[in-house]
Amino acid sequence: QSDIAVSALAINPRRGGPKNLPILEIFLDDDDSEEARRHKDKPRLVILGGGWGGVSLLKELAPDNYHVTVISPANYFLFTPMLPSATVGTLGLRSLVEPIRRIIHGVGGHYLRARAEDVDFSSRLIEVSQTDCNGNEQRFYVPYDKLVIAVGSVTNPHGVKGLENCHFLKDINDARDIRNKIIQNLELACLPTTTDEERKRLLSFVVSGGGPTGVEFAAELFDLLNEDLIELFPKLLRNEISVHLIQSRDHILNTYDETLSKYAEERFARDQVEVLTNSRVSEVRRDSIIFTQKGEDGKIITKELPMGFCLWSTGVSQNEFCKRIAKKLGPAQTNRHALETDTHLRLNGTPLGDVYAIGDCATVQNNVADHIVSFLRSLAWKHGSDPENLQLRFDDWRSVAEQVKKRFPQAAAHLKRLDKLFAEYDRDQSGTLNFSELRELLKQIDNKLTSLPATAQRAHQQGQYLAHKFNKLARATPGLKANDIREGDLDAAVYKAFEYKHLGSLAYIGNSAVFDLGRGRGLAGGLWAVYAWRSIYFAQSVSFRTRMLMAMDWAKRGLFGRDLMSY
Numbered sequence: 001q002s003d004i005a006v007s008a009l010a011i012n013p014r015r016g017g018p019k020n021l022p023i024l025e026i027f028l029d030d031d032d033s034e035e036a037r038r039h040k041d042k043p044r045l046v047i048l049g050g051g052w053g054g055v056s057l058l059k060e061l062a063p064d065n066y067h068v069t070v071i072s073p074a075n076y077f078l079f080t081p082m083l084p085s086a087t088v089g090t091l092g093l094r095s096l097v098e099p100i101r102r103i104i105h106g107v108g109g110h111y112l113r114a115r116a117e118d119v120d121f122s123s124r125l126i127e128v129s130q131t132d133c134n135g136n137e138q139r140f141y142v143p144y145d146k147l148v149i150a151v152g153s154v155t156n157p158h159g160v161k162g163l164e165n166c167h168f169l170k171d172i173n174d175a176r177d178i179r180n181k182i183i184q185n186l187e188l189a190c191l192p193t194t195t196d197e198e199r200k201r202l203l204s205f206v207v208s209g210g211g212p213t214g215v216e217f218a219a220e221l222f223d224l225l226n227e228d229l230i231e232l233f234p235k236l237l238r239n240e241i242s243v244h245l246i247q248s249r250d251h252i253l254n255t256y257d258e259t260l261s262k263y264a265e266e267r268f269a270r271d272q273v274e275v276l277t278n279s280r281v282s283e284v285r286r287d288s289i290i291f292t293q294k295g296e297d298g299k300i301i302t303k304e305l306p307m308g309f310c311l312w313s314t315g316v317s318q319n320e321f322c323k324r325i326a327k328k329l330g331p332a333q334t335n336r337h338a339l340e341t342d343t344h345l346r347l348n349g350t351p352l353g354d355v356y357a358i359g360d361c362a363t364v365q366n367n368v369a370d371h372i373v374s375f376l377r378s379l380a381w382k383h384g385s386d387p388e389n390l391q392l393r394f395d396d397w398r399s400v401a402e403q404v405k406k407r408f409p410q411a412a413a414h415l416k417r418l419d420k421l422f423a424e425y426d427r428d429q430s431g432t433l434n435f436s437e438l439r440e441l442l443k444q445i446d447n448k449l450t451s452l453p454a455t456a457q458r459a460h461q462q463g464q465y466l467a468h469k470f471n472k473l474a475r476a477t478p479g480l481k482a483n484d485i486r487e488g489d490l491d492a493a494v495y496k497a498f499e500y501k502h503l504g505s506l507a508y509i510g511n512s513a514v515f516d517l518g519r520g521r522g523l524a525g526g527l528w529a530v531y532a533w534r535s536i537y538f539a540q541s542v543s544f545r546t547r548m549l550m551a552m553d554w555a556k557r558g559l560f561g562r563d564l565m566s567y
């Protein structure tokens with residue numbers, strides 16, 4: 001990596017772009033050696049976001065092919081699956097984070113602590129904002145040849161009033177604030193001047209949202225209250241403390257297999273965590289939460305629950321940056337919750353096909369039409385012909401359909417419909433179909449498959465996918481240029497479409513854990529499951545350093561209890 005070290009980021013004296021802002025450039029040595037020239041020609045790959053998607057991409061990227069720049073307001077990667085454990089002091093905050101600079105070192109890239117505000121797709125410029133040392137906002141452009149948007153999501157407010165009275169759990173600072181608030185409430189509840197009613201309210205903890213994050217937080221909170229507080233806060237009676245989980249659906253963990261969500265509910269009932277299903281929060285006040293609940297008779301009643309703490313954890317939606325660029329891309333972006341990409345993870349609607357979106361901020365328009373079109377393109381490319389001039393006879397189509405089916409089993413039902421359409425179009429089965437006619441037929445099919453989950457698992461797979469593709473693209477590009485393949489077709493020609501492989505979902509539910517393995521298979525259990533849950537995340541943790549810190553935290557907790565100081 002010696003040649004990589006000579007590059008540096010600096011503001012170019014020239015201004016430009018639609019807003020005439022300064023432009024940041026990568027400056028390189030003036031060395032005229034062949035090595036230096038090759039280095040200068042490398043494409044600029046900019047990654048927005050240093051979360052699961054961005055970091056998985058960085059970790060798999062070959063070091064020598066791109067000038068890599070990561071832009072993110074947080075200079076660390078956060079291991080989110082263990083974040084609920086940090087809210088109650090089971091794990092330390094530092095055990096869950098790894099500096100981006102340490103990760104980016106592997107590819108010899110640059111990190112900029114800044115926030116992407118906008119993108120000018122036609123001039124390949126990202127508008128970035130940053131607060132300077134005088135506290136003033138500075139804006140400039142960062143040019144790119146390839147851009148990956150991996151900026152995650154924000155908590156979905158669902159239009160509910162009073163969310164300023166809630167805590168969120170997305171970032172390390174949120175975990176710190178939650179821990180401080182819990183401890184503050186416990187200390188206030190112990191004061192001799194606190195009335196009985198006020199004490200009960202302070203010790204009423206509400207979690208809104210019965211998905212994995214809400215459930216895991218409730219479980220961790222329950223552990224804290226049961227294992228540490230009885231001893232450390234003897235004045236507090238266990239029956240004065242209450243934990244309530246409000247869920248809009250009829251079960252918690254509703255994306256998991258039904259037996260597992262029932263198991264979790266039974267476990268919570270035993271642990272005295274009150275689960276309120278079929279309940280929707282309508283307002284959060286400073287000291288109470290208002291919600292409606294649908295009874296078994298179908299009647300909806302409004303209830304008020306006094307509370308001293310509320311966690312809002314009800315799914316994700318788009319951040320302002322993504323909303324801005326989705327609006328810019330117009331009708332190519334129709335999803336209100338995430339940026340739409342094709343199956344090669346390219347952002348739909350960009351003019352140059354050089355922008356990708358992965359992770360929580362993106363959704364794959366996983367339509368079979370895309371699979372088939374890109375498959376045909378790569379097939380044509382392999383046979384040395386231009387896809388646009390492809391002529392398919394009915395017989396050809398049958399064999400292509402068989403190959404598509406093998407590769408994308410989820411396309412089978414759609415292929416059947418396509419077969420029918422083909423037959424209708426070409427009744428005597430003697431004619432041919434060209435590529436654009438086939439595309440038209442494909443358009444007639446309602447081909448959207450179910451959207452993928454917003455999980456670390458998906459962001460990780462997409463980051464890895466892009467890294468492998470970029471590595472391959474960097475190797476293949478010269479040959480492809482010679483074959484005169486247009487830029488937009490390169491991805492499909494050199495690499496397969498993205499396919500998500502669901503490896504199962506885990507959730508900690510308080511001295512026990514559930515594992516949803518997909519297709520109706522699941523496991524649930526006590527201590528062994530907790531150790532299995534810990535081992536899986538321990539193995540997935542981002543570095544040796546964080547693994548060591550996590551192991552030390554668990555040992556400390558076992559020996560001395562949780563860290564219950566607020567600071």
Ligand code: FAD
Nearest residue numbers: 049050051052053080081116151152359360455456457459
């Ligand atoms: P993130 O990991 O959120 O990263 C986004 C990055 O973009 C951050 O670095 C952020 O600073 C940066 N950014 C934001 N705005 C901008 C901008 N304008 N410009 C530049 N950078 C920006 N998933 C699982 O699979 N299993 C679990 O057990 C699990 N547990 C979870 C527990 C909690 C408490 C939470 C909050 C999430 C959990 N998830 C879990 C979900 C998982 O964390 C997300 O799906 C995953 O983080 C998505 O990865 P991402 O790269 O898309 O976004």
